[in-house]
Amino acid sequence: xxxATAATETIENDSFTVTDVFxxxxxxxxxxxxxxGVRIPRPLGNGPSRFIPEKEIxxxxxxxxxxxxxxxxAFAALGRLDNISLVMGFHPQYLESFLRTQHYLLQMDGPLxxxxxxYIGIMAAARHQCSYLVNLHVNDFLxxxxxxxxxxxxxxxxxxxxxxGELNKILAHRPxxxxxxxxxxxxxxxxxxxxxxxxxxVVLLTHYHSLASFTFGCGITPEIHSDGGHTFxxxxxxxxxxxxxxxxxxxxxLEERRGNHQVSEVSGEVEVLMERMKQLxxxxxxxxxxxxxxxxxxxxxxxxxxxxATAEDEECVPSRDxxxxxxxxxxxxxxxxxxxxxxxxxxxxxxxxxxxxYSLVNRLYPDVGQxxxxxxxxxxxxxxxxxxxxxxVDTTMLRRAIWNYxxxxxxxxxxxxxxxxxxxxxxxxxxxYIKTMVCSPEKTTKRMYESFWRQxxxxxxxxVNLLLMEARMQAELLYALRAITRYMT
Numbered sequence: 001x002x003x004a005t006a007a008t009e010t011i012e013n014d015s016f017t018v019t020d021v022f023x024x025x026x027x028x029x030x031x032x033x034x035x036x037g038v039r040i041p042r043p044l045g046n047g048p049s050r051f052i053p054e055k056e057i058x059x060x061x062x063x064x065x066x067x068x069x070x071x072x073x074a075f076a077a078l079g080r081l082d083n084i085s086l087v088m089g090f091h092p093q094y095l096e097s098f099l100r101t102q103h104y105l106l107q108m109d110g111p112l113x114x115x116x117x118x119y120i121g122i123m124a125a126a127r128h129q130c131s132y133l134v135n136l137h138v139n140d141f142l143x144x145x146x147x148x149x150x151x152x153x154x155x156x157x158x159x160x161x162x163x164x165g166e167l168n169k170i171l172a173h174r175p176x177x178x179x180x181x182x183x184x185x186x187x188x189x190x191x192x193x194x195x196x197x198x199x200x201x202v203v204l205l206t207h208y209h210s211l212a213s214f215t216f217g218c219g220i221t222p223e224i225h226s227d228g229g230h231t232f233x234x235x236x237x238x239x240x241x242x243x244x245x246x247x248x249x250x251x252x253x254l255e256e257r258r259g260n261h262q263v264s265e266v267s268g269e270v271e272v273l274m275e276r277m278k279q280l281x282x283x284x285x286x287x288x289x290x291x292x293x294x295x296x297x298x299x300x301x302x303x304x305x306x307x308x309a310t311a312e313d314e315e316c317v318p319s320r321d322x323x324x325x326x327x328x329x330x331x332x333x334x335x336x337x338x339x340x341x342x343x344x345x346x347x348x349x350x351x352x353x354x355x356x357x358y359s360l361v362n363r364l365y366p367d368v369g370q371x372x373x374x375x376x377x378x379x380x381x382x383x384x385x386x387x388x389x390x391x392x393v394d395t396t397m398l399r400r401a402i403w404n405y406x407x408x409x410x411x412x413x414x415x416x417x418x419x420x421x422x423x424x425x426x427x428x429x430x431x432x433y434i435k436t437m438v439c440s441p442e443k444t445t446k447r448m449y450e451s452f453w454r455q456x457x458x459x460x461x462x463x464v465n466l467l468l469m470e471a472r473m474q475a476e477l478l479y480a481l482r483a484i485t486r487y488m489t
């Protein structure tokens with residue numbers, strides 16, 4: 001979009017030029033002599049993310065035609081291109097799978113009505129105080145004919161949705177406790193859920209819990225037209241001009257200059273990590289730990305993961321706008337870890353996504369099992385064989401350690417994995433980031449994002465966040481689907 005100039009463009013119904021109305025920069029014109037009190041919105045953020053430079057995000061679609069094509073298709077289908085998609089654009093293969101799955105869950109034929117789908121999205125996002133996603137689906141909910149009274153609070157929604165509130169809470173924070181809540185929803189004499197409806201609801205809940213993690217983990221900011229995305233207050237930088245609104249410019253120049261002068265505090269971080277991967281591979285080739293030792297290492301890592309602090313910040317108190325969509329705001333992952341409660345072990349060999357969950361979802365909600373499986377596989381196997389500035393690197397070991405650590409936090413164990421590798425590959429600051437983003441994403445800060453893998457590219461950190469998001473979603477799904485399977489048998 002071009003700079004506003006002292007040209008012939010006029011305001012509708014008036015004979016004055018644009019420069020007669022707005023105070024703008026020297027290059028565009030100094031000042032008008034007339035003021036009609038027009039309020040001009042100014043973006044609060046600088047680009048799609050608070051953590052990643054805007055230019056780096058926008059550059060992706062310019063150099064990759066496939067990404068540009070995906071963006072165009074998304075805009076044509078939804079009438080918008082949200083900031084989540086822009087950040088995911090670093091990885092177009094994944095973005096394509098993600099958008100296809102989300103579109104099916106929200107728009108295509110399924111057990112739940114369209115307004116129920118968006119309301120469940122609101123409930124799930126609100127559980128983590130994710131106002132970005134809540135506002136997005138409030139608008140969508142109203143557009144598909146949802147009753148605005150439901151938005152006054154969960155107690156204004158139908159009893160059937162209110163009953164889902166407890167499962168929303170448990171799935172988000174302690175999914176190993178879902179069994180009784182699943183049975184309650186299916187057995188209820190009034191307002192009960194069918195198996196197909198509950199599968200659809202569970203997939204939506206887990207999708208938006210994990211997407212809230214990604215939103216906070218990447219520092220996603222609201223679009224300028226959204227709630228929280230703009231202000232009408234005058235800019236604090238004298239260099240900022242009204243005409244910059246069209247170009248999305250603002251305070252980011254200062255941040256960018258600040259970032260350009262930052263010197264990495266860590267040297268050789270990547271090389272150390274690569275050397276550890278090499279040594280672990282050599283140890284694998286030389287000897288294999290016994291099953292007893294593998295089980296011991298898992299239990300040790302599971303216990304240690306509980307002791308990892310999520311964040312140093314004070315308790316986050318949700319705003320009324322968000323908290324009215326869920327119950328018991330004080331309930332969270334932190335409760336059991338501080339009290340030392342035991343998390344039972346879930347053995348993937350007994351119930352896995354590939355052998356059990358996939359087929360159950362596909363049977364009760366056709367095609368969704370396939371879409372989810374493709375998305376899980378895409379995130380898990382995605383690689384460019386690079387680590388920071390190094391090329392031709394096999395990152396399989398590192399990706400598996402990240403995925404399995406997240407599942408370990410939820411008590412999920414792979415019998416064939418040596419959990420001793422996790423402490424070798426994931427340092428303390430990275431573990432703090434992972435646990436915060438997965439368990440208490442609303443506490444994720446820019447400082448935490450910047451403190452891990454300081455020599456890595458932003459695109460690689462976004463890749464990590466995709467792994468965290470999908471591993472979390474699959475962990476929640478495994479517990480819920482196992483409970484549904486047990487109910488059916």
